[in-house]
Amino acid sequence: MYYIIMRVLFMGTPDFAAVSLKRLLKEKDLEIHVVTQPDKPQGRHMVLTPSAVKKAALEAGLTVYQPETLKNEAFLKTLKELDPQIILVVAYGKILPPYILDYPEYGCINLHGSLLPLYRGAAPMQRMVIDGREEIGVTTMYMAEGLDTGDMLEKWRTPLPSDADFEWVHDTLAQNGAELLLSTLRKAQEGALLPEKQDEEQATYAAKILKDDCLLHFEESATALHNRIRGLCPVPLAFTTLKGKSLKILKSRVIKEQGVFGAPGQVLSLEKEGVYVACGQGILQIEGVKPEGKKAMSCADFIRGRGIAKGDLLGG
Numbered sequence: 001m002y003y004i005i006m007r008v009l010f011m012g013t014p015d016f017a018a019v020s021l022k023r024l025l026k027e028k029d030l031e032i033h034v035v036t037q038p039d040k041p042q043g044r045h046m047v048l049t050p051s052a053v054k055k056a057a058l059e060a061g062l063t064v065y066q067p068e069t070l071k072n073e074a075f076l077k078t079l080k081e082l083d084p085q086i087i088l089v090v091a092y093g094k095i096l097p098p099y100i101l102d103y104p105e106y107g108c109i110n111l112h113g114s115l116l117p118l119y120r121g122a123a124p125m126q127r128m129v130i131d132g133r134e135e136i137g138v139t140t141m142y143m144a145e146g147l148d149t150g151d152m153l154e155k156w157r158t159p160l161p162s163d164a165d166f167e168w169v170h171d172t173l174a175q176n177g178a179e180l181l182l183s184t185l186r187k188a189q190e191g192a193l194l195p196e197k198q199d200e201e202q203a204t205y206a207a208k209i210l211k212d213d214c215l216l217h218f219e220e221s222a223t224a225l226h227n228r229i230r231g232l233c234p235v236p237l238a239f240t241t242l243k244g245k246s247l248k249i250l251k252s253r254v255i256k257e258q259g260v261f262g263a264p265g266q267v268l269s270l271e272k273e274g275v276y277v278a279c280g281q282g283i284l285q286i287e288g289v290k291p292e293g294k295k296a297m298s299c300a301d302f303i304r305g306r307g308i309a310k311g312d313l314l315g316g
Contacts, residue, residue: 004029006189009084009104010053011035016174017090018052020111023178024088024185025060033082035065035075037093073099086188088181089143101143106188108143110150111181113173115139115157117203120148125169127206128160129231130213132223136160136169138177140184142195149203151195154187156180163253165230209236216240218265218315222254222282237290240265240315242308250288250296257282265314274299277314 008030010021024030034057042049050058057064067075076099086106089096091113101108114124116139128136137157144150156176160169187193209232216225216238229238229252237248255276262268262278269276274287290296291307302308 005031007083007085008032008185009035009079009082009087010090011087011092011096012053012090013037013051013093014091015052016113016170016177017092018056019174020088020090020178020181021053021056023182025056027182032062033065033084034062035067035092038066038068070094070097070100073097075100079103086185087143088185090177090181096143098145101145109153109181109184109188110141110143110148111177112139112141112148113177114206115155116141116148116152117198117200119204119206121206122208124206125173126166126209126231129164129166129169130228132227133160136173138173138180140180149198151197153193153195154180154184163230165233165251167234211236214238216249216315218277219280221257222279222284223257225279225284226252226254242291242312242314245292247292247314248290248296249286250290252287253285255283255285259283263313265316267308267310267312267314270303270308270310272300275303275308 006029008024010024010032012018012021013036021034024032034053036051036053036057039048039050039054041047054064054066065078079100084104086104087100087108089108089110096108112124114128115135115137119127135157137155139155140153141148142150142153158172184193214232214236216228218225229249232238233250237250239246239248241247258281260281261283264278264280266278267275268278268283274285277284277286287299288296289299289302291302
């Protein structure tokens, strides 16, 4: 049981980070201050919208700090006023300058959504699924000036089910990452952390997801296409083209892993379970789609609406 109040500065922005903040707020011995990114315009009407972390902090009655920049010691005055003993960072979205990294007594600790040194960078969770990894996890680490290069502290890992999508990975790692971050904080208080340097030879980079990453190439195997589809679901969604229009793919299944059954992208059959498509290797079953300008629908509804026919070519 901890009774001495510890001053914590929490820095984070999206839903993934908000899960950690909510977990930390349950601890009675933590005095938590929150920093998040400025409100951003979102949606068709570009409405100025607070981050998930800001919403969670305000619901808890906390003051929220939203500096436009951290450069040139712009946040130093506030940092000194808050005087955190430790800084916890989860998907904040900005690089922290040395004056922040070096300030707290117990250091700056980051929760990263991969098993470092694999998948450093902006999109580790999507990339792990796209690459068909069999195991995923999260890592806490001391922050350094490089991109996710600091000494590792603790890890949590789990097998990745073959049908799990990005949403499942995000939610699973957010919940377990929050517990891992708290564990690391407690060990920091006790002086029980054992930092481990990252093996640079094993390091990989998870670049931000761009539109080109979402385009399906049916010359690839059914397994590779399935992994890409689930790695981009529910956002931003993988897509192909059909009759000159964009067709986003919501869900898929590998029917056959090997073998050539037609031209890549060729619709082989229309069944109640979905649309069967030939790939470079194997057959992919598409189960849900979002046609251009329309709402998401099952493939059964898409077929009934005569949006697709046997022999059609996806991506052609």
